[in-house]
Amino acid sequence: MSIQIKDEIKAYYGGIAKSVTEASKSSCGCSASCCGEVSNESFLYSEEFLKGVPMEAVNASLGCANPLVLANLQKGETVLDLGSGGGIDVLIASKYVGETGRVIGLDMTDEMLELAHANLKKSGVQNVRFVKGYIEDIPLESETVDVVTSNCVINLSEDKEQALKEAYRVLKNGGRFAIADIVQLKPVSDDIMQNVQMWVGCISGALEIQAYKALLEKVGFKSVEITPVNIYTKEIVRQIADDKKLGDIYSQMDENMLDGAFAGAHVKAYK
Numbered sequence: 612m613s614i615q616i617k618d619e620i621k622a623y624y625g626g627i628a629k630s631v632t633e634a635s636k637s638s639c640g641c642s643a644s645c646c647g648e649v650s651n652e653s654f655l656y657s658e659e660f661l662k663g664v665p666m667e668a669v670n671a672s673l674g675c676a677n678p679l680v681l682a683n684l685q686k687g688e689t690v691l692d693l694g695s696g697g698g699i700d701v702l703i704a705s706k707y708v709g710e711t712g713r714v715i716g717l718d719m720t721d722e723m724l725e726l727a728h729a730n731l732k733k734s735g736v737q738n739v740r741f742v743k744g745y746i747e748d749i750p751l752e753s754e755t756v757d758v759v760t761s762n763c764v765i766n767l768s769e770d771k772e773q774a775l776k777e778a779y780r781v782l783k784n785g786g787r788f789a790i791a792d793i794v795q796l797k798p799v800s801d802d803i804m805q806n807v808q809m810w811v812g813c814i815s816g817a818l819e820i821q822a823y824k825a826l827l828e829k830v831g832f833k834s835v836e837i838t839p840v841n842i843y844t845k846e847i848v849r850q851i852a853d854d855k856k857l858g859d860i861y862s863q864m865d866e867n868m869l870d871g872a873f874a875g876a877h878v879k880a881y882k
């Protein structure tokens with residue numbers, strides 16, 4: 612990943628994490644969304660998943676779908692969440708793997724790790740740890756993980772093949788890759804794809820479904836299934852732009868080209 616893009620992403624997500632942390636310190640009790648920074652997608656999770664998870668972790672959610680509906684987590688399993696952010700999926704996963712299982716959240720952004728640690732403390736959960744590092748260079752031994760989860764992160768990587776290779780390496784044989792990510796459903800112009808601010812906003816780095824499938828198969832994954840679950844209509848894209856204060860950039864773009872071009876998708880595969 613180039614230093615410039617990596618630093619842009621860190622600064623962007625670091626800023627979001629800081630605003631969520633500040634909001635919870637000032638007991639504003641509001642979500643990242645109502646603080647005007649991000650579109651909070653907590654509607655992605657049904658009550659069953661959110662039960663027992665601290666509100667601060669739910670409010671810090673930046674995902675694009677719920678990867679845990681795919682993961683079929685079992686007691687005693689080891690889970691790795693790539694780009695764990697404020698920790699929502701890690702804390703949900705910890706309930707399903709129980710005391711005999713463990714969940715590791717990996718993220719490169721200091722402020723996100725700080726927020727995740729604060730959320731972990733509030734949750735009182737014991738089977739979780741958060742680790743600093745890059746998804747393209749996972750600081751774990753090979754074949755030590757039963758399930759890799761992730762939510763709206765792979766699309767941010769400039770070296771997706773390396774990130775997927777690393778996920779494959781750390782999975783045990785037969786292990787599951789069960790993630791949510793943004794995919795591209797139709798072509799868009801170069802200026803949309805190349806815009807760094809959209810990139811950090813989870814869209815411009817999205818792969819088309821066939822390319823995503825091919826990349827997963829190239830690094831060794833089997834039985835790959837990619838299913839769009841939340842389609843980004845132009846109304847939704849406009850709302851995201853407004854929430855992220857990127858309205859000026861979006862208004863220079865062809866709305867019809869953006870309409871339905873991207874979706875939050877479930878991505879499942881096996882080692």
Ligand SMILES: C[S@@+](CC[C@H](N)C(=O)[O-])C[C@H]1O[C@@H](n2cnc3c(N)ncnc32)[C@H](O)[C@@H]1O
Binds near residue numbers: 612
């Ligand atoms: C869109 S947020 C998603 C956070 C979380 N998964 C969720 O659903 O709320 C992306 C997260 O991935 C992290 N991230 C992005 N690129 C990364 C990379 N190459 N290595 C590690 N973490 C990364 C960011 O710091 C940020 O916390």
